[in-house]
Amino acid sequence: MASAGLEREETQTMTVREAIREALREEMARDEDVFLLGEDIATMGGVLDVTGDLYEEFGRDRVRDTPISEAGFIGAATGAAATGSRPVAELMFSDFMGVAMEQIMNQMAKMRYMFGGKTEMPVTVRTTEGGGMGAASQHSGTVHTWIAHFPGLMAVAPGTPAAAKGLLKSAIRSNDPVFFFENKMIYEQSGEVPTDAEFTIPLGEANVEREGTDVTVVATQRLVGESLSVAEELDGETSVEVIDLRSLYPLDTDTIVESLGKTGRMVVADESPLSYGVHAEVMARAVENAFYSLDAPIQRVGVPDTHMPFSPSLEGEVLPDGEDVRGAIDRIV
Amino acid sequence: MPAIDLETEDGRNEALRRMYTIRRFDETAAEHFADGEIPGFVHLYVGEEAVGVGACAALEDDDYITSTHRGHGHCIAKGLDPTVMMAELFGKREGYCNGKGGSMHIADVDAGMLGANGIVGAGPPLGTGAALTIDQKGEDRVALSFGGDGSVAQGQFFEAANLASTWDLPVVFLIENNQYGEGTPVGEQHNVDNLSDTAAAYDIPGITVDGMDVVAVNEAVAEARERARDGEGPTFIEAETYRYHGHFEGDEELYRDSAEVEYWRGRDPIDAFAERLMDRGELSEEGFEEMKDEVEATIEEAIEHAHSSTDPEPEEAYDDMFDGEVPDITAFAERLRADGGEQGGEL
Numbered sequence: 001m002a003s004a005g006l007e008r009e010e011t012q013t014m015t016v017r018e019a020i021r022e023a024l025r026e027e028m029a030r031d032e033d034v035f036l037l038g039e040d041i042a043t044m045g046g047v048l049d050v051t052g053d054l055y056e057e058f059g060r061d062r063v064r065d066t067p068i069s070e071a072g073f074i075g076a077a078t079g080a081a082a083t084g085s086r087p088v089a090e091l092m093f094s095d096f097m098g099v100a101m102e103q104i105m106n107q108m109a110k111m112r113y114m115f116g117g118k119t120e121m122p123v124t125v126r127t128t129e130g131g132g133m134g135a136a137s138q139h140s141g142t143v144h145t146w147i148a149h150f151p152g153l154m155a156v157a158p159g160t161p162a163a164a165k166g167l168l169k170s171a172i173r174s175n176d177p178v179f180f181f182e183n184k185m186i187y188e189q190s191g192e193v194p195t196d197a198e199f200t201i202p203l204g205e206a207n208v209e210r211e212g213t214d215v216t217v218v219a220t221q222r223l224v225g226e227s228l229s230v231a232e233e234l235d236g237e238t239s240v241e242v243i244d245l246r247s248l249y250p251l252d253t254d255t256i257v258e259s260l261g262k263t264g265r266m267v268v269a270d271e272s273p274l275s276y277g278v279h280a281e282v283m284a285r286a287v288e289n290a291f292y293s294l295d296a297p298i299q300r301v302g303v304p305d306t307h308m309p310f311s312p313s314l315e316g317e318v319l320p321d322g323e324d325v326r327g328a329i330d331r332i333v
Numbered sequence: 334m335p336a337i338d339l340e341t342e343d344g345r346n347e348a349l350r351r352m353y354t355i356r357r358f359d360e361t362a363a364e365h366f367a368d369g370e371i372p373g374f375v376h377l378y379v380g381e382e383a384v385g386v387g388a389c390a391a392l393e394d395d396d397y398i399t400s401t402h403r404g405h406g407h408c409i410a411k412g413l414d415p416t417v418m419m420a421e422l423f424g425k426r427e428g429y430c431n432g433k434g435g436s437m438h439i440a441d442v443d444a445g446m447l448g449a450n451g452i453v454g455a456g457p458p459l460g461t462g463a464a465l466t467i468d469q470k471g472e473d474r475v476a477l478s479f480g481g482d483g484s485v486a487q488g489q490f491f492e493a494a495n496l497a498s499t500w501d502l503p504v505v506f507l508i509e510n511n512q513y514g515e516g517t518p519v520g521e522q523h524n525v526d527n528l529s530d531t532a533a534a535y536d537i538p539g540i541t542v543d544g545m546d547v548v549a550v551n552e553a554v555a556e557a558r559e560r561a562r563d564g565e566g567p568t569f570i571e572a573e574t575y576r577y578h579g580h581f582e583g584d585e586e587l588y589r590d591s592a593e594v595e596y597w598r599g600r601d602p603i604d605a606f607a608e609r610l611m612d613r614g615e616l617s618e619e620g621f622e623e624m625k626d627e628v629e630a631t632i633e634e635a636i637e638h639a640h641s642s643t644d645p646e647p648e649e650a651y652d653d654m655f656d657g658e659v660p661d662i663t664a665f666a667e668r669l670r671a672d673g674g675e676q677g678g679e680l
């Protein structure tokens with residue numbers, strides 16, 4: 001387990017943004033087949049400043065600014081991955097996923113299978129998600145459910161700097177297509193991150209961020225930090241176990257089942273729209289595998305099936321936060 | 334009748350006023366964005382005013398436009414009310430979209446303004462769709478889609494242009510070549526000398542005009558509109574222009590130098606047109622000052638109105654998802670609002 005590794009290894013305090021950039025830097029240094037492509041990732045360093053100065057270090061052939069052509073360059077990343085490259089594409093906002101969806105769902109996801117296993121697909125797609133910036137409906141979406149739902153694609157969505165670094169490195173090293181979802185409100189969040197260049201976190205492993213015995217909160221992205229704060233507030237009153245789900249697909253059923261065995265109660269907190277969201281899958285796994293551990297109805301926290309409105313008073317209403325997690329805990333504990 | 338007739342003195346004065354209104358609207362929006370009063374992102378049209386005004390002047394009032402993320406200028410050019418626009422930028426209920434859209438999604442469907450757009454390249458298919466309605470219903474109007482130089486690299490653009498050309502739909506594609514897509518120069522995004530060269534791929538006319546010259550844009554759009562109305566299909570117009578501000582407010586602009594910005598500022602579309610009107614004796618120094626004061630008053634009023642407008646009530650977030658109420662959303666909303674309630678059943 002990576003958490004065991006964490007205790008042994010040297011760490012450094014980093015933000016999520018720095019952790020992602022560090023993972024990219026290390027993997028590019030390690031493997032010359034790795035290159036980056038996306039809109040304004042070189043000269044501008046990415047609109048949310050994630051790729052930063054990497055182009056100065058690796059040159060423009062390995063940090064490529066593309067035209068505004070998501071279908072073209074994500075498709076090209078797919079074709080490049082099938083022919084011996086290891087591209088990492090940046091999709092500026094996940095709301096633009098639709099533009100590239102054909103290449104993602106019919107090519108990237110299916111080629112290995114359709115070709116009888118005759119091709120690898122070592123492509124990583126990094127993209128940003130989430131509300132909270134007043135960026136309105138077309139720049140605030142959380143779409144990771146689409147990818148997690150689609151057979152043949154892997155999806156990760158870290159909630160801490162360490163998870164961001166370890167998962168991105170595994171994503172890049174993987175021979176399968178992995179989507180790496182970055183919540184844009186946590187770029188500045190900092191934490192301890194292992195400095196060892198060989199530190200990775202396996203795809204498909206959740207992490208218990210805080211142990212507890214009364215209720216399990218399975219959270220993703222920004223809601224991991226929010227849930228940890230709630231757990232802190234409730235300390236002494238209700239013992240809350242907080243799990244960073246980290247991997248949406250593959251999904252770590254064991255960690256969820258084990259936790260439910262202790263707590264018997266669960267809240268699933270994820271910024272997807274509620275209907276058919278990540279929550280639903282986590283709940284289904286819990287019901288299938290830990291039904292007899294359950295002492296209360298499972299609660300979910302997410303976006304109530306609306307788009308993200310512009311006005312702060314509206315956005316605050318539909319954007320899930322710690323208070324909503326707290327409300328959900330109160331309903332069942 | 335064109336919305337603003339540049340053949341007349343009054344029309345020319347009105348065009349100047351619109352351009353100046355856009356300039357002051359956006360400069361003022363920048364200040365209030367910096368103050369934190371305007372949430373989200375704003376992309377300013379300062380420097381590009383001649384394109385929006387020249388184009389919309391040539392349209393008739395019931396023609397349609399589709400806009401972009403850089404849409405304030407298109408709105409004002411199309412005749413939208415700066416007061417209602419500003420309220421939208423501030424996220425107020427009195428805004429065009431009741432605070433749901435903001436700068437990037439401002440729309441006034443009744444005025445034929447089918448929305449600013451957060452998705453690069455998404456406007457041309459919608460404009461083509463409006464033209465399809467016109468064609469189906471045999472109406473006497475046209476659609477015009479604005480797009481940036483960057484948008485011509487989108488598959489959506491290619492597909493819309495091809496469809497519109499194949500069906501001879503009454504739509505005009507007006508590409509605002511402001512030399513950059515975010516921080517990437519147009520030459521690094523396209524391999525053609527002129528973006529209008531790509532019109533050959535659809536077998537439609539492609540022309541490049543001086544986008545700092547409101548008359549040049551106006552004449553090109555007027556001609557394209559005639560073609561569209563006559564059933565001859567779309568035209569691709571590229572207007573060479575420049576944005577004085579960064580891509581969005583807060584952009585560090587590391588990709589260009591100040592000499593370049595100064596060069597384009599030296600070709601300012603408002604100064605140039607005002608000078609022309611003065612040379613023709615159609616505008617005096619005092620007249621221009623008076624016009625500026627009037628515009629200033631309009632913008633001040635817009636800000637005051639925005640300040641006195643109301644924030645939407647949080648529960649309005651659930652409105653407008655569908656034509657009617659959907660029980661799923663209502664149930665989620667009730668649960669969310671009834672913290673500590675008994676959702677999930679009795680224990």
Ligand SMILES: Cc1ncc(C[n+]2csc(CCOP(=O)(O)OP(=O)(O)O)c2C)c(N)n1
Nearest residue numbers: 096403451452453481482483484513514515
């Ligand atoms: C499909 C899509 N990809 C990327 C973006 C991010 N983006 C917003 S504006 C912009 C640049 C657009 O350039 P251009 O079309 O030239 O318009 P300009 O901003 O110069 O007016 C980009 C890349 C987007 N909004 N939509």
Ligand SMILES: [Mg+2]
Nearest residue numbers: 481482513514
């Ligand atoms: Mg541009």
